[in-house]
Each structure stands twice: as C-alpha cells, then as structure tokens.
Amino acid sequence: MIRFRDLRIRTKLAMTFIMVLLPLLAVQAIALLSQSGLQQSHNSSLVHVEFYTGLSFMVSIVLAITLTLAMNRFLARPLEQITRAAARMASGDLRYEVNVDTGDEIGELALAFNLMARQIRDKTENLEKLIGERTEELQVSREKYRSLVESTVDGIVTTDRHGRITFVNRGFEEMLGLGREEMLGNEIWRYYEGGMARARDIMSLLREKGHFSYLEMEIIGKDRNIPIRTSASILRDADGNEMGTLGHFSDLTARKKLEADLKAAQAKLVQTMKLRALGDLVSGVAHEINNPLMASSTIIHLMQKKLDNNDNAEGRRLEVLSRCNQRIARIVNHLREFSRQEVMELKEMDVNEPLRNALLITGQQLLNMQMEILTDLSEELPSIKGDPNHLEQVFLDIIGNARDAMDGREIRVLGIKSHLAQLQNRQAVVVAISDTGPGIPAEIRDKIFEPFFTTKEVGKGTGLGLAISYGIIEEHGGRIEVEDNENGGATFRILLPTVMDRQQAHGETPSTCNDASS
Amino acid sequence: MQRRILLIDDDELILLALGELISTEGYEVVTSSRGRDGLVQAQETDFDLVITDIIMPGMQGFEVCRRLRDLEHYHSTPIIMLTAKSGDEDRRKGMAAGADHFLPKPIDPSDLLDLIAKTLSRESAGS
Structure with missing residues (x-):
C-alpha cells in the first residue's frame, strides 16, 4: 500500500492540486446545472442556487485549510527543521541531525544535509584531534627544550641587539649566584671581567664569523670571579636581521682547581724525584769525600800531636787545616743525613x-x-x-x-x-x-x-x-x-x-x- | 811485646793515614788493600787485632770476618769494622759475621786509638 507520506513531492503537489481543484470543478458544474434548471422552474431554482453557492463556499474553505495543512506538513516543517539544524551547526553543534523522513526532495535535502554535517563533523574532529596531537607534541618539545635549557649546569644567556640580557637559565643564575630578576635588562658586559672592552672584543669576533667557540675568560659573580669557557652566536630573525646574541658559559672552576692540584702534584713529584736523584748523588759524593777527609784529618791530628806548642806558626796553620776539615766533615755529615741511608725505626x-x-x-x-x-x-x-x-x-x-x-x-x-x-x-x-x-x-x-x-x-x-x-x-x-x-x-x-x-x-x-x- | 795490627781497606789514603796513626802509638801495622790478601797475611802472621773496611772490591769485610773466625788463631781475636754507613743493617751483619766493634767513618783518630787501646788491654787481661 502506498502511503501519502511515501509519495514524492511533485505527486503530493499534484494530488493536493487535484484535491482542491476537483471540488471546485464539482461546485462549478453544480452551479451550471442549477442555472439551466432555473429557467424551467424559477421558483424552486432560487432555493437550489443559494444552496449550491453556499456548498461551494464551504468546500472551498475546507479545501483551503486542507491545502494549508498539507503544505505546512510536507514543506514548511521539514524546511524549518533544516533551517534550525543549519543554525545549530553554525553555532558549533555538529552533533545535531535533522530528523526529516519525508522521502521526498526535502527528505533528500535533509539526508544530504545530515551527511554534510557528519562530514564536517568528522573533518572537524580530525582537525581537532590533529591540533590536539600537534599541541601536545609542541608542549612535549617545548618542555624538553625548557628542561634542557634549565637543567643544564652550563649557563645560557640571550641578549638583545644592545647587549641587554633577555634570558638567563638557572645554570647561569647558579654560576653567578644571582637571580634572573637581578640580571634581566642589564648589559651583559657588566658581568664580564674586562667589562665593555671585553664585550667589544667578543662582538667583533661574533660579527666576523657569526659565532665563536671556547673562549676562556672570567665572569663576575656575586662573591667571586668565575673562570669560564664561552661559545656564542648571533641570533637572527627570519629575514636575517640581527636580533641579539646567544651565549653559552661553562664553569671552569672545578677544572682549574683540578689543573692546579695536578700541577701541584706534578711539582711535588718532580721535587720528590729531584730530591731522590739528589739524595743518590749526595750519598755517593759524601761517601767518596769521606775517606780522603778521614785520612787528612788523621794526618793533621798526628802533626798537631807531635807539636809541643800549638801556638806557633805551624800550629796555627794546622789549626786552619783542622777547621777546614771540620767544616767539610759537617757538610758531609749533613749530606749523608739528607740522603739518609739509615732506615727509621718508628x-x-x-x-x-x-x-x-x-x-x-x-x-x-x-x-x-x-x-x-x-x-x-x-x-x-x-x-x-x-x-x-x-x-x-x-x-x-x-x-x-x-x-x-x-x-x-x-x-x-x-x-x-x-x-x-x-x-x-x-x-x-x-x-x-x-x-x-x-x-x-x-x-x-x-x-x-x-x-x-x-x-x-x-x-x-x-x-x-x-x-x-x-x-x-x-x-x-x-x-x-x-x-x-x-x-x-x-x-x-x-x-x-x-x-x-x-x-x-x-x-x-x-x-x-x-x-x-x- | 809489640802488638801487631792488620789493617784492611781498599783506599790507599786510609791505609797510609791510619797506618801512620796506629804505628805512631807503637803498634806494628800491616796493611792490605784487598780482603783476600788480608786473609793470606792473617794466616802468615798472628795479629792481635784486625781492622777491616766493609765495602771493598772483591771480598767484602763481612766475608773476611767470617773466614778469620774459621781460622784457629782468630777465634777470639778482636775485629773492628769501619763502616761508611751507620745503619743498623751493617751492624747486624757484622755481628753475625763475628765482629766486635764498629766505627762509622769519618773516624775520629783519638776514638780509634782509644778503642784499639781498650780492646787490646782487655785482650791481654783476658789472655
């Protein structure tokens, strides 16, 4: 059975048109018949004419109402629904679907509309998802770089074109013992040992090649000067205009200390080796001197003993010789002690x-x-x-x-x-x-x-x-x-x-x- | 009777000087610049005292001392060792070899003469 609502809109309009037109034709036919009959019986005919005219009027009204209702039901309401859906879509509600099941062109329009809405929704959702993903990636990446910059013990500083500090990381704060709020906006050269002149040297180095690496210098911290090694480059915008500089600072305090310790240890080692070599030499020399010294002292002793009176010229000369020997003996003894061949007994x-x-x-x-x-x-x-x-x-x-x-x-x-x-x-x-x-x-x-x-x-x-x-x-x-x-x-x-x-x-x-x- | 002393040292100057010193005191001194030669001389003559250096080329003082003690005459003859080192190590080795006294170089002439006199008088008192 074909229901009205299953019929297509053209058929519906045709049927509506017929439904309105047929009663009208019927009324017109009745009216014509009435007029021919009027000539035959004039009296009774007047009553008929009035009757049919009234009927025709009534039918027309009924038809008009029916037509209006039909039009409303089959055309206006679905369109209104689509309009409302479009408005909701416009306000961002892509989940709303038009519920038109008329099966006619408006129904098709509604279906097409829903399809469109769904596609837009899908696209939008994909887009949102994509944006979400990208945003997250960006955040992860930003966080990565932020933590990289912040957690490195090295100092990272950017300046504007005038050398004023625009950013410092925690590493730089800790290196100098100063907070970033104290440093931001200050000229970087204030923290250079050598100040402005040093900054000028650095800038001329930078302008020459755009960057430099491993320059060793000192920066001025809160409590002390810090030996550092710095690398820097010029920061440029997309058009290649100079925006400022990026500087990287490594603290060399520990290394310098290590170097100094190493140097001291080396010096000590050299000293120890020198002393040992000296000890060997001295020990040999002392040993070699010992015997002739002893022989000489013995002879002097003998000669002094033989002299009856030491207070003459010969005695005084022997005394000088004796003192020479005593001094040599003292030196030799000291040398022997220094080379210390004896083992200590603790x-x-x-x-x-x-x-x-x-x-x-x-x-x-x-x-x-x-x-x-x-x-x-x-x-x-x-x-x-x-x-x-x-x-x-x-x-x-x-x-x-x-x-x-x-x-x-x-x-x-x-x-x-x-x-x-x-x-x-x-x-x-x-x-x-x-x-x-x-x-x-x-x-x-x-x-x-x-x-x-x-x-x-x-x-x-x-x-x-x-x-x-x-x-x-x-x-x-x-x-x-x-x-x-x-x-x-x-x-x-x-x-x-x-x-x-x-x-x-x-x-x-x-x-x-x-x-x-x- | 003149006491006889054997003096062994590889340094000629020491032999000359100490020989002079000791002989001035009336002792008869025989010198030897090699340990082995000293031993030969010790066998030829009965010395009352032997003074030997420790470090010498060839036979060292310790060995000379040990070999002397093996000889019948030198069982109890006093032996004085002259050491260039004052370390206890030499003293221990010397004691083990049978030496009686140690004198570190440089030796004070009076100290040596005193020690010689003391040792020989004890020796004669004991014998």
Missing part, C-alpha cells in the same frame, strides 16, 4: 721526650746567649709513632735556626710548646717552636725546605737542615708549617699523627697530617 713514644732532650742539649748554650726559654709542654699527649733520634734532630735543627735568627737582637725569646690539635677528621700532636727573630719573608717561605737553600752566612749553614727535617717529618706521616708571628719572629709547627689515628687508618690509606690541608 716506635710508640711521647713527643715531649726528644723535645726535652733537644732542650737539654741546647739549653745551656741558649742561656749563655741570654735567651729566654718559655716551655709549655702538654703532659696529656697521646703517643705518636716516631723515631726519637730523628725527631730530636729535627727539634735541634729548628731550635738552632731560632737561636741563629735571634742572635744579636734585642728581644730573644724561644717558645717551645706541645699540644694536641684536632684536624679535620683526626688528631695531631703539635710541637710549636717560635722565636723573636726577624721572621721569614713571604717570598722565601716556599724555599726554606729546599735543599741547599740557606740565608745564613757562608760556612754557617749547609742549607740542608730544614730539608732533612722536612723529610723526617714526612716519613712520620706529619708535616711542618711555618708562619710569621704577629709581633715578629717565626713559628715552626710540626704536626704528627697520633698512634690511634695511625691504627684507625690501618688498612686504608696511611694516616698522615697532610690530607688535612691547612
């Missing part, structure tokens, strides 16, 4: 013991020279592991130096002190020997422990005393420090590790006082 001991012995040996001589001796030896010192004879030699040497330094001076006070000191992570027994001499000029302080360095008059010192002492203390795992006193004079401080610390360090690195750098 045992648990009280450091005050060799200190007291040294004072006993020199005390009278010092008092004869009107020197005041102030001793302050701690009686509660822990034991050290040492060679008493060698330590006594060290103390004797330093006391002898103090004596020589104070000779002829107005105030002559020798201070001898022993106490326990807490170093960074271990204890040390300290012996401090101070004098009221002229002190040690800063420029030679590094040299006093070098072999053959002496400030004494020719013949008074071999320049080996402190070098020997230094070696002895080093073999004890300790160190010697020297500094000038506030009121003049010098203090030698000998630091020796305690037995306990040596034992604790056993199995690891040997315990020394040297790792606790001053």
Whole structure:
C-alpha cells in the first residue's frame, strides 16, 4: 500500500492540486446545472442556487485549510527543521541531525544535509584531534627544550641587539649566584671581567664569523670571579636581521682547581724525584769525600800531636787545616743525613721526650746567649709513632735556626710548646717552636725546605737542615708549617699523627697530617 | 811485646793515614788493600787485632770476618769494622759475621786509638 507520506513531492503537489481543484470543478458544474434548471422552474431554482453557492463556499474553505495543512506538513516543517539544524551547526553543534523522513526532495535535502554535517563533523574532529596531537607534541618539545635549557649546569644567556640580557637559565643564575630578576635588562658586559672592552672584543669576533667557540675568560659573580669557557652566536630573525646574541658559559672552576692540584702534584713529584736523584748523588759524593777527609784529618791530628806548642806558626796553620776539615766533615755529615741511608725505626713514644732532650742539649748554650726559654709542654699527649733520634734532630735543627735568627737582637725569646690539635677528621700532636727573630719573608717561605737553600752566612749553614727535617717529618706521616708571628719572629709547627689515628687508618690509606690541608 | 795490627781497606789514603796513626802509638801495622790478601797475611802472621773496611772490591769485610773466625788463631781475636754507613743493617751483619766493634767513618783518630787501646788491654787481661 502506498502511503501519502511515501509519495514524492511533485505527486503530493499534484494530488493536493487535484484535491482542491476537483471540488471546485464539482461546485462549478453544480452551479451550471442549477442555472439551466432555473429557467424551467424559477421558483424552486432560487432555493437550489443559494444552496449550491453556499456548498461551494464551504468546500472551498475546507479545501483551503486542507491545502494549508498539507503544505505546512510536507514543506514548511521539514524546511524549518533544516533551517534550525543549519543554525545549530553554525553555532558549533555538529552533533545535531535533522530528523526529516519525508522521502521526498526535502527528505533528500535533509539526508544530504545530515551527511554534510557528519562530514564536517568528522573533518572537524580530525582537525581537532590533529591540533590536539600537534599541541601536545609542541608542549612535549617545548618542555624538553625548557628542561634542557634549565637543567643544564652550563649557563645560557640571550641578549638583545644592545647587549641587554633577555634570558638567563638557572645554570647561569647558579654560576653567578644571582637571580634572573637581578640580571634581566642589564648589559651583559657588566658581568664580564674586562667589562665593555671585553664585550667589544667578543662582538667583533661574533660579527666576523657569526659565532665563536671556547673562549676562556672570567665572569663576575656575586662573591667571586668565575673562570669560564664561552661559545656564542648571533641570533637572527627570519629575514636575517640581527636580533641579539646567544651565549653559552661553562664553569671552569672545578677544572682549574683540578689543573692546579695536578700541577701541584706534578711539582711535588718532580721535587720528590729531584730530591731522590739528589739524595743518590749526595750519598755517593759524601761517601767518596769521606775517606780522603778521614785520612787528612788523621794526618793533621798526628802533626798537631807531635807539636809541643800549638801556638806557633805551624800550629796555627794546622789549626786552619783542622777547621777546614771540620767544616767539610759537617757538610758531609749533613749530606749523608739528607740522603739518609739509615732506615727509621718508628716506635710508640711521647713527643715531649726528644723535645726535652733537644732542650737539654741546647739549653745551656741558649742561656749563655741570654735567651729566654718559655716551655709549655702538654703532659696529656697521646703517643705518636716516631723515631726519637730523628725527631730530636729535627727539634735541634729548628731550635738552632731560632737561636741563629735571634742572635744579636734585642728581644730573644724561644717558645717551645706541645699540644694536641684536632684536624679535620683526626688528631695531631703539635710541637710549636717560635722565636723573636726577624721572621721569614713571604717570598722565601716556599724555599726554606729546599735543599741547599740557606740565608745564613757562608760556612754557617749547609742549607740542608730544614730539608732533612722536612723529610723526617714526612716519613712520620706529619708535616711542618711555618708562619710569621704577629709581633715578629717565626713559628715552626710540626704536626704528627697520633698512634690511634695511625691504627684507625690501618688498612686504608696511611694516616698522615697532610690530607688535612691547612 | 809489640802488638801487631792488620789493617784492611781498599783506599790507599786510609791505609797510609791510619797506618801512620796506629804505628805512631807503637803498634806494628800491616796493611792490605784487598780482603783476600788480608786473609793470606792473617794466616802468615798472628795479629792481635784486625781492622777491616766493609765495602771493598772483591771480598767484602763481612766475608773476611767470617773466614778469620774459621781460622784457629782468630777465634777470639778482636775485629773492628769501619763502616761508611751507620745503619743498623751493617751492624747486624757484622755481628753475625763475628765482629766486635764498629766505627762509622769519618773516624775520629783519638776514638780509634782509644778503642784499639781498650780492646787490646782487655785482650791481654783476658789472655
């Protein structure tokens, strides 16, 4: 069965037209028939005419209403729906679908409309998805670069064309110890050691090639100058116009320190090797000198003994020869000690013991020279592991130096002190020997422990005393420090590790006082 | 009776000087510049005291000392060693070889003479 709503719109219009036209034709026909009948029976016909005219009018009204309803139902409403859908689409609601199921051209229009809406929707959704994806990618990438720039320990800085800072990363903030808010807008050269002139050099380098790498210089931080290595390039916009600069700064503090440490270690190694080579040489020389010296001394001894009276010309000459030999012997002895062929015998001991012995040996001589001796030896010192004879030699040497330094001076006070000191992570027994001499000029302080360095008059010192002492203390795992006193004079401080610390360090690195750098 | 002393050292100057020194004191001194020669001389003459250097080319002082102790006459003859080193190592080795005394070079002439006198008087007192 074909329903009305299944019919196509042209058919619908045709049917509507017929539905309206047929009653009208019928009414017209009736009216014509009525008029011919009127001539036959005039009286009764008048009544008929009125009747048919009324009927025709009524039918027309009914038809008009029907037509209007039909038009409304089949044309206006679906169109209105499509219009509404278009409006909703325009306002962004692409999910709305026109619900027209008329099966006619309007229905097709609605279907086409829905299809279009769906396609737009699909496209839009794809687009949105794509934008979403791209946005996310962009964010990931931005975050990546941001974290790259922010988390690198190196400093990254951009400036505008006038050299004013437009961006600094955290690395640069931390390097300088300044916050970015303090730096932004400032000229970059304010942070260059060498200031404007340095900035000009850098810019001329940049303009020449557009970039440069690995320039070493210093920048000015909050508390200190920082050695850095910098690379930079000119930033340009899409048209190639200069926008500013991009600078990259690597902190070289650690490297510089390492280099310095390495240099010091190398110097020390060279020094050690030099000393060892020197020791070998000296030992050989001393050995070779020893025999002829001994022979010569023996003969002089014999000749002096044979002379009845030494106070004649021959006696005086022999005395000079004898003194020559004594001096040579002293030098040879020192050389032998310096090359130290003897092995030290370390045992648990009280450091005050060799200190007291040294004072006993020199005390009278010092008092004869009107020197005041102030001793302050701690009686509660822990034991050290040492060679008493060698330590006594060290103390004797330093006391002898103090004596020589104070000779002829107005105030002559020798201070001898022993106490326990807490170093960074271990204890040390300290012996401090101070004098009221002229002190040690800063420029030679590094040299006093070098072999053959002496400030004494020719013949008074071999320049080996402190070098020997230094070696002895080093073999004890300790160190010697020297500094000038506030009121003049010098203090030698000998630091020796305690037995306990040596034992604790056993199995690891040997315990020394040297790792606790001053 | 004149005491006889054998002096062994590879350095001619030492032999000359110490020989002079010791003989001035009235001892009879025989010198030898080689350890092996010294041993031969020791067998030819009965010395009352032997003074030997340690480091010498050829036979060293320790060996000279050991071989002397193997000889009947030198079982208890005093032997003095002259050492260039003052280390305990030499002292130990010398003791093991049978030496009585050690004198580190350079030797003070009086010290040597004192030691010689002391050793020989003890020797004569003991014998």
